[in-house]
Amino acid sequence: MPEKDVLYRLKRLNKFGFVVRSTYGYAVSMGGYDALAVNAFVKKGILKAIGNKLGVGKEGDVYTVLLDDGREAVLKFHKHGRTCFTRGKRYRGYLADKHHISWLYVSRLTAEREFEILNELFPIVKVPEPIEWNRHAIIMGKVVGEELKRLDLSEFMSKKEIKDLFWKIIEEVKKAYEIGYIHGDLSEFNILLDENGDFVIIDWPQAVPKYHPDAEFYLKRDIWNVIRYFKKYKIDKEDEKIDVDKIFEYITGKEPIHKFKETGLAEGQD
Known part of the structure; x- marks a missing residue:
């Protein structure tokens, strides 16, 4: 692809907030990372529509979603750039060997970890049903209450x-x-x-x-x-x-x- 086309597309992505520009060039933003995860779920034939935001926490955003099979579920985006949680010993166990780590990668690791834990606990323990994981996002069974x-x-x-x-x-x-x-x-x-x-x-x-x-x-x-x-x-x-x-x-x-x-x-x- 010609350089001018690449720059044009990067500027468009920047305009929509999917990438951010810095002194060193362009990088994927958290919004862009969200879009990549959603796109992966759609391509897998899992996700059909995203509904209302259920909440914004210190560790992520949660939305209601509709799956391709007609079920209602929950989509959780891990966004750990909001908290400097690497100070906690619980997290250092699986981040200790990662140097110069980005918050996008940290969010991906924590989403993957939560998905793995839920898979081990469900359905024996009363936890959300783990359905799918991609990047920093998890689709879980609908929870009420x-x-x-x-x-x-x-x-x-x-x-x-x-x-x-x-x-x-x-x-x-x-x-x-x-x-x-x-x-x-x-x-x-x-x-x-x-x-x-x-x-x-x-x-x-x-x-x-x-x-x-x-x-x-x-x-x-x-x-x-x-x-x-x-x-x-x-x-x-x-x-x-x-x-x-x-x-x-x-x-x-x-x-x-x-x-x-x-x-x-x-x-x-x-």
């Missing part, structure tokens, strides 16, 4: 139902552990509850294997985050088993090396 953070469970659930929900969540944490993973960032922000009282646990790219050197820390933090949310419903007052160390032992089958201390746990080893 609201973040626990946005809900007042006492408005539509009895105390017994709330306690049952707590233990059901712990059971899913246990199932994930038995498969080999600890969520690593579990909280009321990534547990979605639907109107039927069913739930799904989302956002798994930062999950750590249960043999990780800091596995006890991350599992205890996950347990504590769940307990902390449910404390406002006072279910811990009437159930002595709702204790971080006891639940840790229940999940892992072994006593914790260190007794749980609430102070400083949130900051911990990230």
Whole structure:
């Protein structure tokens, strides 16, 4: 292709935001990376249409989509340039050997990692169904519900139902552990509850294997985050088993090396 045609096309792509120009030339933008992933899904005969944006988080954008087979699903673009998350030990494990890494590549790696983890967990654990992955994007089965953070469970659930929900969540944490993973960032922000009282646990790219050197820390933090949310419903007052160390032992089958201390746990080893 003649140079003038190449430059013309690059300028057009730049105009539409698919590439960005710098001192060194042109590079694919995040919007351009989105377009490449969508194009790949369409060419594979998977994706038919993209609908509304469901949300924008610190780690990505989520959209409703329609698949070629007529099913509704969710499309998640990982966009980790928004957070300097490489400081976290959980991510350094698979980024440590990557030098001069770009945020596009980081986003691709985390999407690939989440897709692989979901494939191992689904359908045994209540997680989104992994359908397809390309570059920094994952297509997952449709998930419904609201973040626990946005809900007042006492408005539509009895105390017994709330306690049952707590233990059901712990059971899913246990199932994930038995498969080999600890969520690593579990909280009321990534547990979605639907109107039927069913739930799904989302956002798994930062999950750590249960043999990780800091596995006890991350599992205890996950347990504590769940307990902390449910404390406002006072279910811990009437159930002595709702204790971080006891639940840790229940999940892992072994006593914790260190007794749980609430102070400083949130900051911990990230």
